[in-house]
Amino acid sequence: MAMILKDTVRTSDSDFSYQCHSCNKCCHGKEIQVNPYETMRLSSHLKITTTQFRHHYLKDQFLKHKKNSNACIFLGENGCTVHKDRPQVCRLYPLGRFRRDTGDEVFTELFPHPESKGVYGDSAKVKDYLKTQKVGSYLKAEKSYLKLIQKMAIAALHDKSTSKSETAFFKSEVKTIRYADWVLDPDPVIEKYCEWKTIEFPLKTAQKLKIHLEALNSWANGEWNPVIDNY
């Protein structure tokens, strides 16, 4: 089910407050897309690899729903079972965040579930709400990946990286990592990069994020390739 947005546009300085009453209605009927940073946080929370996480909990990069239900796969009897590492959109709820063509960041509101017990108000600002939801690291990671993906697209277009090894890769029978997965499934790329750099595989998400970005940057600069990592 698509999210339905109210016809309201706010900036981070607009009046807004929201009090959640844990009715969990907002965890039903949503399509929640997960980015690489969120994949790292959630897989780490569950103590599994990003590859296992994607296999068990995602369908086309969206969180699966529970069987025969439209509830999020992570919704438990007492609420979100991954609350500490829940995705950014869950933190922003009931706000949606967009970027205009001009680059300005704007927020709108989602229509609540008819039985939602959430209470809306105007006792604070949008920016205060973002602070309470601790979205800072999510926004920073999102910005870094966006910049890097643009760089990778340019590198791919200009064949700046090693097209030789790309070709060898696509002909290879052993396809260990697909190109799209270099971004979406961080662990195998981090693992290969760490082997190449002869450094330990990082355990903390912040460190994994740093190394994943560094590895993809190295690929875009034509310095390293996750497929043939010892050339």
Ligand code: SF4
């Ligand atoms: S991840 Fe948690 S907060 Fe987000 S929809 Fe699922 S159960 Fe709800």
